[in-house]
Amino acid sequence: MTRDVQKPVSTKDFLKDVFICSLGAYGGPEAHYGVFTDQLIRKKQYLTEEDLIELIALTQLLPGPSSTQTLVAIGYKMGGPKLALLTMLVWSLPVIVVMILLSFLSELLGVFHLREDGLRYIGPMAVGFIILAAYRIGTKVVKDSFTLGLLIFGAVGTFFIRASWIYPAVLFTGGLLAVARSKEKDIWHRVKLDPPYKYLFFFGFFALGGLLFSAFFDHVLIDLFESFYRYGYLVIGGGQVVIPLMYTELVEIQNYMSSQDFLTGFGLVQGLPGPMFSFSAYAGAMAAKG
Known part of the structure; x- marks a missing residue:
């Protein structure tokens, strides 16, 4: 049973979970989603996996860092603008400070040969995180031959076309195809927006x-x-x-x-x-x- 996402949560507890995510989130946004699933859904049940998948799809259409936008959106859903801002700071500030410090120690990295020797194993490790996250998300969204076809379409399209516009184009096209194929009644809902x-x-x-x-x-x-x-x-x-x-x-x-x-x-x-x-x-x- 998942938590009612509209129910207020403890700011301290939520930010603690965000910090735990920041300590285990290696390998880029694709791998980060697996960490979010483990900590925020399976363990703490702040939202459902379906909610997370929808947020991921939305942020993929937007410019900027997608995993950060996803996590900030979760913070906003849990506690409004204040918690969203604190979420972004807790998630990003520690590694930003570390990277700034490392920029002033770059000469030492060369002395200890970390540039060539110490970093070459990081890429393969990150691939493992990405594969795990892809598998977990895939088991939730690939349910029939149509969704499998969308998966193959997206994979082939983004592999052969290396341009920034391909990501929102693939998502938008997949969404249109899914809507056109859907037999659900009243699929369109009128929503009143109040832009900030x-x-x-x-x-x-x-x-x-x-x-x-x-x-x-x-x-x-x-x-x-x-x-x-x-x-x-x-x-x-x-x-x-x-x-x-x-x-x-x-x-x-x-x-x-x-x-x-x-x-x-x-x-x-x-x-x-x-x-x-x-x-x-x-x-x-x-x-x-x-």
Whole structure:
């Protein structure tokens, strides 16, 4: 029996569970969902697996870090905007601080040969987490030949087309096919929306302000703010998409850091628990150092 998701929960207990998730979340968003399922659903029953799957599908359509958005959405559902903000801080702040510190210790990594030797086993470990999460989610959503066909369609499409637009396109197409095939009556429901316009205003203010300041003022911190803010609101598809974009801008175009330093940070973030976007803290600190 799952918990009534509308019932208030203890802020302290929920944030403790979020922190536990942050300590065990290796391998990127695909692997993080398995951790969320274990801690937030199987053990604490904050929501159902169906609710989690719907949130995952929604965040995959949005730009930005999908696993972080999923967890913040759960926090919002449990306790409103305040708990959502605290959830984001507890989930992301520890690894962000660690990545910033590591950016100032990058020279030591080379001395101890961690760049080449200590990080090469992290990738295969992350694959295991991803396979487990995919299996658990797959057993819930792949129920017949039609859903199996959607799975194959999504896998083939995203494998052969390496572009940011393919992720929302596949999800949108799959949703349309599912609706067209559905025999459920009254599938469409009228919903009254009350958009948080004040948040949209602040988003637009920082987005436009970053572009204007970057155009008129030649300062590395302003350029970095504009670049990383743009990565957050434009890039769809997670770290696999944003990392090549960051490499092109920060290494090849702006020359803020060397290729070796960039790849070292990317290897480190895969070996640490927490959100993959914490790599931006490392890259930003390295770029600011010059």
